[in-house]
Amino acid sequence: MAKLQKISSEDSPASKPIHPAGSSALARPLRFCAFFLLALTVALGLYLLAIALWEPKVSWLVTGLSGSVAQVVSLCLNLVGTPSSAQGPYISTDRLQLEIVLECTGFYESLILMAAVVAYPCPWKRKLLGLFLFIGLIYVINLVRMAGLAVIGQYSMQLFNLAHVFVVRISSILIIVILWLWWIKSIALHEKRETPLSG
Amino acid sequence: MRNEKLLFLGKLVAFSLVGFYIWEKYLTGFYGEILKGVVKPVTLFFSSGAQKIFLWEHFYYVFPPFVALALALRLALPAFGEALFSKSLRLTLGLAGLFLWHIVLLVLLNLVFNNLSTATIGKIQLAFFPYAFGSVLNMAVPVVIWIILFKKEVQVLLS
Numbered sequence: 589m590a591k592l593q594k595i596s597s598e599d600s601p602a603s604k605p606i607h608p609a610g611s612s613a614l615a616r617p618l619r620f621c622a623f624f625l626l627a628l629t630v631a632l633g634l635y636l637l638a639i640a641l642w643e644p645k646v647s648w649l650v651t652g653l654s655g656s657v658a659q660v661v662s663l664c665l666n667l668v669g670t671p672s673s674a675q676g677p678y679i680s681t682d683r684l685q686l687e688i689v690l691e692c693t694g695f696y697e698s699l700i701l702m703a704a705v706v707a708y709p710c711p712w713k714r715k716l717l718g719l720f721l722f723i724g725l726i727y728v729i730n731l732v733r734m735a736g737l738a739v740i741g742q743y744s745m746q747l748f749n750l751a752h753v754f755v756v757r758i759s760s761i762l763i764i765v766i767l768w769l770w771w772i773k774s775i776a777l778h779e780k781r782e783t784p785l786s787g
Numbered sequence: 788m789r790n791e792k793l794l795f796l797g798k799l800v801a802f803s804l805v806g807f808y809i810w811e812k813y814l815t816g817f818y819g820e821i822l823k824g825v826v827k828p829v830t831l832f833f834s835s836g837a838q839k840i841f842l843w844e845h846f847y848y849v850f851p852p853f854v855a856l857a858l859a860l861r862l863a864l865p866a867f868g869e870a871l872f873s874k875s876l877r878l879t880l881g882l883a884g885l886f887l888w889h890i891v892l893l894v895l896l897n898l899v900f901n902n903l904s905t906a907t908i909g910k911i912q913l914a915f916f917p918y919a920f921g922s923v924l925n926m927a928v929p930v931v932i933w934i935i936l937f938k939k940e941v942q943v944l945l946s
Contacts, residue, residue: 614945617938621931625924632923636916640908696923703927750811757848758807761926762799765856765933773945 623707631699651677653695654688657734661688664735670742684741684748694730697760698723704768710776718771729763791861795944798859806851818847825890830897837901846889846925853881853929860940877936884932892921 614620639646654677662674665681672681677688690696705718733755741748819842827840857878862870899914906913934941 614934614938614942617935621934625927625931628924628927632920636919639911640916643909643911696926699923700927700930704930753811753848754804754807757845758803758852761849761852761929762803762855764926765930766796766799769941769945777945 620707620709624704627706628700628703631703635699650690653693654690657693657731658686658688660731661686661734661738664731665738665742668739670739672738679738681738681742684738684745686738686741688734691756692730692734694726697730697764698726701726701764701768704764705771708772708776714775717775722767722771725767726763733759792944795859795861799855802855802858803851806854807848810848810851814850815844815847818850819844822847822886822889822893826893826897829890829894830901833894834898834901837897839901841897841900842893843896843922846892846922849885849925849929850882853885853933854878856929856933857881857937860937860944862940874937881929881932881936885929888925888928892925896921 655674658674658677658679662672662679665672665679670681672679674680679686679688701722702719705715705722708715737748737751737755740751823840823842826842830837830840857874860874862874896914896918899917903913908916
């Protein structure tokens with residue numbers, strides 16, 4: 589008679605993600621990259637078309653987005669003991685005045701990341717999960733970046749100029765890649781197996 | 788496995804910071820001059836009446852993250868010497884690819900800015916559209932080149 593053995597939670601196959609060897613989509617990188625660039629082109633094209641057709645409305649949305657970032661950054665500055673105020677996309681302290689432009693809101697990073705998610709071959713549910721997750725995540729990460737920059741700027745403009753370039757130009761690409769790889773590994777390629785009966 | 792991911796992240800951050808410092812301090816100006824030396828004659832070849840050559844420095848900052856991404860990956864081939872040579876070659880190809888991309892991008896944008904500078908769509912300068920498009924694509928191109936050239940190492944990272 590077969591003995592039923594208790595499977596410990598560590599050994600439970602249900603808890604282990606199953607991945608094919610590496611990533612099948614990246615086994616054909618040219619195909620994936622072509623889809624990625626196409627998705628990005630379409631997303632950018634739609635955004636630019638919206639600007640061309642409905643510039644006042646788009647400007648209003650952009651100002652709203654920039655303004656929300658400015659409000660939160662100003663709040664963070666106040667929390668760390670630096671009095672500041674936010675008026676629209678502008679932040680003012682006793683030592684500096686910053687303008688939050690669209691590049692500072694994480695909008696373009698979101699577009700690139702969403703194109704990478706859409707282009708990756710996996711069920712649409714997982715893509716949608718990635719899309720919604722990343723819109724919020726990029727916004728929050730960007731708030732942290734902008735608040736950090738504002739705090740640096742309060743103490744040293746020289747350091748601020750250096751940090752500004754690093755944060756806006758360098759870290760954007762790295763954040764996109766890290767989040768995208770994490771999404772592939774944790775969501776896109778994640779498979780659940782049926783658990784065997786345990787007694 | 789988790790340690791490998793953390794190691795990759797750690798190396799990525801370290802190489803980014805070092806690469807950014809070196810690029811900012813020593814290489815940005817030098818690269819700008821090289822680009823200008825190529826973009827200007829090519830632009831003038833296509834548009835002899837071009838009044839000004841525009842070079843947007845913020846486009847150049849894709850090099851440090853690309854190099855950091857390439858260096859942070861673990862070598863995938865079994866023989867170390869072979870892998871190192873292959874990685875160096877691929878890194879060089881990637882840098883050359885980025886350089887070519889910048890030439891194409893800047894020549895196209897200069898042609899637009901020199902020939903369509905007064906054209907508008909509503910209140911927006913027409914030249915803004917290819918500029919915005921090129922700027923965002925400029926952030927994506929190093930990632931594309933990285934995936935194509937280092938696909939084996941990226942696959943190992945994801946496994």
